[in-house]
């Protein structure tokens with residue numbers, strides 16, 4: 001039986017918040033991920049490796065079986081167009097909200113509003129559900145800049161404290177979705193490595209429950 005596990009995770013906020021949950025499942029990186037340039041990290045569990053990749057690539061690695069498991073923000077999963085992963089567990093980390101934001105008290109434009117965002121699919125779905133026409137402009141970062149320079153009327157972005165919006169004279173206007181990181185698994189790994197995956201998920205789920213008492 002193959003009982004090794006490869007877990008895909010992105011560096012940064014999600015990884016930092018995931019470390020205590022991974023530790024609860026006896027998975028602790030051997031090298032310091034902040035200083036190491038390695039993309040595959042050994043862990044204190046010789047059967048578990050971590051692969052460090054871009055956030056938006058995590059579901060791709062998991063769908064194609066390059067990683068058995070992944071830790072991915074719900075924002076990324078809402079954008080992902082594949083269908084080859086199971087979303088198993090809400091890790092309740094890296095929590096924030098996907099929101100429409102814009103200038104306070106701004107009048108709606110007379111033409112179709114322009115929305116700048118990295119979250120094109122989520123934005124399209126949201127405005128369609130609201131029965132509102134909108135022109136979506138795809139950006140790869142610094143969405144807050146778009147209304148300031150007249151590129152868009154609104155943005156769709158992640159909001160945590162709201163400080164970034166405020167610092168740029170913007171405010172949250174409409175709530176689209178609550179976001180947190182999720183544990184996802186490759187469908188084949190779920191079958192072929194069922195006992196190993198189940199044991200790992202069980203330990204992580206216990207740690208999540210302990211940190212978030214009902």
Ligand code: AMP
Nearest residue numbers: 094095096158159160161162163164165
């Ligand atoms: P804040 O100023 O605390 O509202 O944070 C907003 C900025 O941080 C935006 O640029 C977001 O894209 C980013 N951000 C906030 N929360 C998250 C998260 N959970 N995951 C990734 N990026 C986030």
